[in-house]
Amino acid sequence: MTARPTLRQQTGAPAARILGFGSHQPDRVVTNDDLSQVMDTNDQWIRDRVGIIERRFGDKDELLVDFAVAAGAAALADAGVEPSEVDTLILPNCTMPTQIPNAAAQVAARIGIPNPGAFDLNAACAGFCYGLGVASDLIRAGSAKKALVIGAEKLTDAVDPTDRANAIIFADGAGAAVVGGSDEPGIGPVVWGSAGELVDLIYMRDGKYIYQEGQSVFRWATTQIAPIALRALEAAGLQPSDVDVLVPHQANLRIVESIAKKLRAKGAREDLVVADDIKYSGNTSSASIPMAIDHMRKAGTAKSGDVVLAVGFGAGLSYAGQAFILP
Ligand SMILES: CC(C)(COP(=O)(O)OP(=O)(O)OC[C@H]1O[C@@H](n2cnc3c(N)ncnc32)[C@H](O)[C@@H]1OP(=O)(O)O)[C@@H](O)C(=O)NCCC(=O)NCCS
Numbered sequence: 001m002t003a004r005p006t007l008r009q010q011t012g013a014p015a016a017r018i019l020g021f022g023s024h025q026p027d028r029v030v031t032n033d034d035l036s037q038v039m040d041t042n043d044q045w046i047r048d049r050v051g052i053i054e055r056r057f058g059d060k061d062e063l064l065v066d067f068a069v070a071a072g073a074a075a076l077a078d079a080g081v082e083p084s085e086v087d088t089l090i091l092p093n094c095t096m097p098t099q100i101p102n103a104a105a106q107v108a109a110r111i112g113i114p115n116p117g118a119f120d121l122n123a124a125c126a127g128f129c130y131g132l133g134v135a136s137d138l139i140r141a142g143s144a145k146k147a148l149v150i151g152a153e154k155l156t157d158a159v160d161p162t163d164r165a166n167a168i169i170f171a172d173g174a175g176a177a178v179v180g181g182s183d184e185p186g187i188g189p190v191v192w193g194s195a196g197e198l199v200d201l202i203y204m205r206d207g208k209y210i211y212q213e214g215q216s217v218f219r220w221a222t223t224q225i226a227p228i229a230l231r232a233l234e235a236a237g238l239q240p241s242d243v244d245v246l247v248p249h250q251a252n253l254r255i256v257e258s259i260a261k262k263l264r265a266k267g268a269r270e271d272l273v274v275a276d277d278i279k280y281s282g283n284t285s286s287a288s289i290p291m292a293i294d295h296m297r298k299a300g301t302a303k304s305g306d307v308v309l310a311v312g313f314g315a316g317l318s319y320a321g322q323a324f325i326l327p
Helices: 032-036 043-049 064-079 104-111 124-141 196-201 214-235 253-265 285-299
Strands: 015-024 029-031 054-056 088-092 117-121 146-154 172-182 191-194 202-205 209-212 245-248 307-314 318-325
Touching: 015 064, 015 124, 015 285, 015 318, 029 032, 032 043, 064 104, 064 146, 064 172, 064 285, 088 104, 088 124, 104 117, 104 146, 117 124, 124 146, 124 172, 124 191, 124 285, 124 307, 124 318, 146 285, 172 285, 191 214, 196 202, 196 214, 214 245, 214 253, 214 307, 214 318, 245 253, 245 285, 285 307
Parallel strands: 088 117, 088 146, 245 307
Antiparallel strands: 015 172, 029 054, 146 172, 191 318, 202 209, 307 318
16 A cells, blocks of 8 residues: 655745735715715714715726725735735625626736736625735735735615615725735734624625614624724734724724724723724725725824724624734
8 A cells, every 4th residue: 555645735924914005985975965865864963873974986887896906006006016926816895796707806817916816705894804814824824925905895786875774874995905924923813703693684685785783783883893802902912002003894983982992991092093984985894994094094193013903893794803013
C-alpha cells in the first residue's frame, strides 16, 4: 500500500491591516421635504425619529455595480495599491438584482483587477464587518495577499417608493477598504453571529420590497448590539477607553446614540467620536460603515492611527463587529 501523501499547507502574513478607504454616492440628493411630496411624512418626524436630513438615490441607469466600481477604485487610490496587486475581491451586498452573475467578478474586471478570487457576501447590514473579518483571516492564512472589500447597495430598487416606513430610511451608495498583510496587528478578531429565529423582523415581502417590524428591530438593536461591540473589543484585547472612533451601522441615529451611551457607561471616553453619517447618507446597509469612515477621514474627524470600533447589524438577523486601526 502506498503511503497517503501529505497535503502542503500555507501560512500568510503575521497580521492584517487596512491600507485605504473609498466611497461613492450617486449625485441625486433627496431631502425629507422631497419625500413629503410623495408620502404622508414630514421633515421634523424623520429628523426626530431617524436622524436623517437627506440621502442619495441612484437614477434608473445607475447600478449597484457602478457604485461598487467607483468606491473600490477610490479605495485602491487611497491605499496606493495597483489593481494588479489585488488577488481577492469580496463584495458584501443584499440588493444585487441578479443572483447570476454575482457583482464581485464584474466589478473586479471593470476596476482592472486581473482574475481575482471574487465573491458576493450577504449578511445584510452586517456585511462589511463580515467581509473585513473574512479578508483579514484569508490574509493571515496565506490564501490572499491583498483584498478589496466593497459594501455596495442600491436599496431604492428594494423599497416601495411610497412606503413611508422604509422609503425614508434606505438609500444608495458604496464604501470600500483595501486590506493587506502587516507585521503589527491592524485588525482585531471579528465577533459575529446571527439570530435566525427573528428572520421575520426584516425580509423581502413577495421577493420584491423590504418589509420590517420597525419597533422590534429598534428594540433588538438597542439591547443586543452594544454587548457585541464590547465582545469585539475584548477579543482584540482592548478597553472601551482605547476606542477613538465608534462606527455602528448607520441604521437610525437613535440606535447609534444608544450604542454610544452604553459603551460610555462601560468606560468609553466622553470625547469618543461617534459616526453620524446617516444624517446625510441615510441607511446604505453594507455600505454604511466604510462610507462613514471615508467621509470622517476626509472631514478630519477620524485620523490615521485612530482605534475604530465598528459593529454591523441587520436582516438575518445578523451581526458582526471588530476593532481596527485607521490607515
Ligand atoms: C422605522 C422607525 C423609524 C419607525 O419609528 P417608530 O418610532 O417606531 O414609529 P412607529 O411605527 O411606532 O410610529 C409612530 C407614529 O409615527 C407615525 N409614522 C410612522 N412612519 C412615519 C413617517 N415616515 N412619517 C411620519 N409619521 C410616521 C405612525 O403612524 C405613528 O403614528 P401614531 O402614533 O399617530 O399612530 C423605527 O422603528 C426604526 O428606526 N426602527 C429600526 C429600523 C431599522 O433600523 N432597520 C434597519 C436595520 S438594519
